[in-house]
Amino acid sequence: MARWKNTLKWSDVTPKSVFLNRRQLIAGTVSLAAMASPAFAKLNYTPDTADADLELNTFEDITNYNNYYEFGTGKGDPAAYADSLTTDPWSVVVDGMVDKPGTYDLADLMSGMTLEERIYRFRCVEAWSMVVPWIGFTLADLLGKLGVQSGAKYVAFETIVRPEEMPGQKYSTIEWPYREGLRMDEAMHPLTLMTVGLYGEVLPNQNGAPIRLIVPWKYGFKSIKSIVKISLTDTMPQTTWNMLQANEYGFYANVNPEVDHPRWSQATERRIGGGFFADRIDTLKFNGYGDEVASLYAGQDLAKDY
Amino acid sequence: MTLAQRINSWTRKVPAWLIYVIAVLPPAWYFYAGFTGNLGPDPAKTLERDIGKLGLQVLIGVIAITPVRDYLGVNLVKFRRALGVTAFFYILLHFLVWFILDMQDIGRALSDIVKRPYILIGMSALVLMLPLALTSNNWSIRRLNPKRWKNLHKLTYLILPLGGLHYYMLQKLPGEPLIYLSVIVVLLLMRVKWKHWFAPRPQKA
Numbered sequence A: 001m002a003r004w005k006n007t008l009k010w011s012d013v014t015p016k017s018v019f020l021n022r023r024q025l026i027a028g029t030v031s032l033a034a035m036a037s038p039a040f041a042k043l044n045y046t047p048d049t050a051d052a053d054l055e056l057n058t059f060e061d062i063t064n065y066n067n068y069y070e071f072g073t074g075k076g077d078p079a080a081y082a083d084s085l086t087t088d089p090w091s092v093v094v095d096g097m098v099d100k101p102g103t104y105d106l107a108d109l110m111s112g113m114t115l116e117e118r119i120y121r122f123r124c125v126e127a128w129s130m131v132v133p134w135i136g137f138t139l140a141d142l143l144g145k146l147g148v149q150s151g152a153k154y155v156a157f158e159t160i161v162r163p164e165e166m167p168g169q170k171y172s173t174i175e176w177p178y179r180e181g182l183r184m185d186e187a188m189h190p191l192t193l194m195t196v197g198l199y200g201e202v203l204p205n206q207n208g209a210p211i212r213l214i215v216p217w218k219y220g221f222k223s224i225k226s227i228v229k230i231s232l233t234d235t236m237p238q239t240t241w242n243m244l245q246a247n248e249y250g251f252y253a254n255v256n257p258e259v260d261h262p263r264w265s266q267a268t269e270r271r272i273g274g275g276f277f278a279d280r281i282d283t284l285k286f287n288g289y290g291d292e293v294a295s296l297y298a299g300q301d302l303a304k305d306y
Numbered sequence B: 001m002t003l004a005q006r007i008n009s010w011t012r013k014v015p016a017w018l019i020y021v022i023a024v025l026p027p028a029w030y031f032y033a034g035f036t037g038n039l040g041p042d043p044a045k046t047l048e049r050d051i052g053k054l055g056l057q058v059l060i061g062v063i064a065i066t067p068v069r070d071y072l073g074v075n076l077v078k079f080r081r082a083l084g085v086t087a088f089f090y091i092l093l094h095f096l097v098w099f100i101l102d103m104q105d106i107g108r109a110l111s112d113i114v115k116r117p118y119i120l121i122g123m124s125a126l127v128l129m130l131p132l133a134l135t136s137n138n139w140s141i142r143r144l145n146p147k148r149w150k151n152l153h154k155l156t157y158l159i160l161p162l163g164g165l166h167y168y169m170l171q172k173l174p175g176e177p178l179i180y181l182s183v184i185v186v187l188l189l190m191r192v193k194w195k196h197w198f199a200p201r202p203q204k205a
Helices: A022-027 A032-036 A059-064 A077-084 A106-110 A139-146 A240-244 A290-297 B003-013 B017-035 B043-072 B077-103 B106-115 B117-134 B138-144 B146-153 B156-170 B175-191 B194-198
Strands: A091-096 A102-105 A116-123 A128-138 A154-159 A179-183 A193-198 A212-214 A227-233 A268-271 A280-282
Touching: A059 A128, A059 A193, A091 A106, A102 A106, A116 A212, A128 A139, A139 A193, A179 A240, B017 B043, B017 B077, B043 B077, B043 B156, B043 B175, B077 B106, B077 B117, B106 B117, B117 B146, B117 B156, B138 B146, B156 B175
Parallel strands: A091 A227, A128 A268
Antiparallel strands: A091 A102, A116 A128, A128 A193, A154 A179, A154 A227, A193 A212, A268 A280
């Protein structure tokens, strides 16, 4: 498959000066020490230069409105508590039907990967959405490097379990670790991104540092954060929300305005960032990436394989 | 003097209208924070959720007033009407925020009321609160006669579990709503006149 070209661009992008809030900078309330810390380290990447009319959400919105139950179930909990997570050193276990299994240091896992910026729509299953400038490399490139064996049909992922650094994990709200998975063709799709950065900088902890998955045509819960394990398997892996409520959250979880969540409509979404009067907009099938991914599901009944 | 007596003598001096003054503060703060960008990235949703939850909490407080008097000796009955009206005011605001800022469209709101059980349940609770709010005055008590008025206001025992159920059904995880539901169930069970039900019935000769 050809390398993916974006249709969104920086044209109407909120200037960085706005998301860092120039006034706060001048007033000195954003400490320079915080900005110089590794968490704000710059990345070298290929900018996304494609063309579209979507407006990016601000860095502030993207980093203060998160579902990351490892830090608590409130949307503000990750921003409040994620600082405590140690993301360096970080290692990722690669196992299963793969030529080069092992425990990889993050730098080794990423070596040889090309960092690209990808401006993607992000649609939560709770019917809100954002537009985010991620930075990462394709999962396809990583799997190519690791060597997928012929029998492998799925990729399974796990989030770190570290209750001493993740206050939400002290409660069994969900069965830790958080688990997600993709079918092999989904994993190999050029849109599927192993993400390490946001807005030109290293991924903030509340967004899933140091490495997370982004699958832009699926509901946000598929895009697992702070990954410590990647397994190649021949059976469909268990996934966290499906384990919790199988009738509400399927394995595929493709964004689909025609298939409602049993308790709420998925036909529209509220685009975060407009304050009290944020617009409700129509949800796009496959979150607007139908041209690229609809063929993966040819012949599948999406009302059944939700 | 016991603690209960001390609280009672103190509350005797506090006028009930003070509740209304205090009641205005949370929504006023939410609107101020929302319009000044201090209510997070999704202020409408935050207001909708928080004010609904506050309404449920105040309503739980209303139903707790009698057991608190009977079991703890603390008499807060004089505040009950003001608290009930406050709960209604919060839940009405919760509905308006949902309708105007969240749904943004009559057709969409109506179709959700019909299609989504949790919204239908919440709407029923709000509609049932309406006659209670409208009759929360001395004139209505006289007009209806106190006994009928009291029976009408027993609708609260239905409204509260509906509200708790509504909250339970809309959450992705049931943790916190289950606590609310348990408190509601316990408070309702305390209102059952067990002696009346289990006392030996007089036998007919």
